[in-house]
Amino acid sequence: MGLASDQQPIPLQRCPGLVVVSDTPKGRGIFATKDIPAKTIIDVCPVLVLGLDENVKHIEHTSLYHYTYNWPIRDGNGDRKVAQAVVFGLGSMFNHSTQDQNVGWTRDDTRLLVTYRALRDIPAGEELCISYGGRLTFKDADRSDLPSDEDGIEQMNQIQLG
């Protein structure tokens, strides 16, 4: 039996030669064990988009809060809203780098995927980092000169994945 065009399987792709290192200044992080050429697909990650209420009532009170990303949606009235999404796979493991990100991403909001690609050649031994945007809740381990945001207002789930 064939699949309708909107049901075509989505190929998943993960770059080989990646490892999780658990004791970095940023917690766990993803590192390359071999050279990765620019534009290589690093991972194709399915996402779970959380309900707006679900996020406020539940997720914001859990550790998962620190692993969700902005996801634009339309509410029942067709108005634009920013929901939160859990990104499965490596998408939830990339740490933030303010100035030296080597991984970028594209969002597919129809198929609910994020595809991560190397922004440049990544040499073996380097950590793979994305940008969370300009608003961080934690002290950036790359920038010891900056004070951390201690008022708790700027939350990690405001990561500007978009």
Ligand SMILES: C[S@@+](CC[C@H](N)C(=O)[O-])C[C@H]1O[C@@H](n2cnc3c(N)ncnc32)[C@H](O)[C@@H]1O
């Ligand atoms: C999506 S998780 C990334 C994986 C995380 N390091 C772990 O061990 O599960 C986001 C968390 O990683 C840490 N993190 C990410 N980027 C960081 C950075 N530049 N400096 C310090 N901590 C960072 C923060 O604790 C943040 O809340």
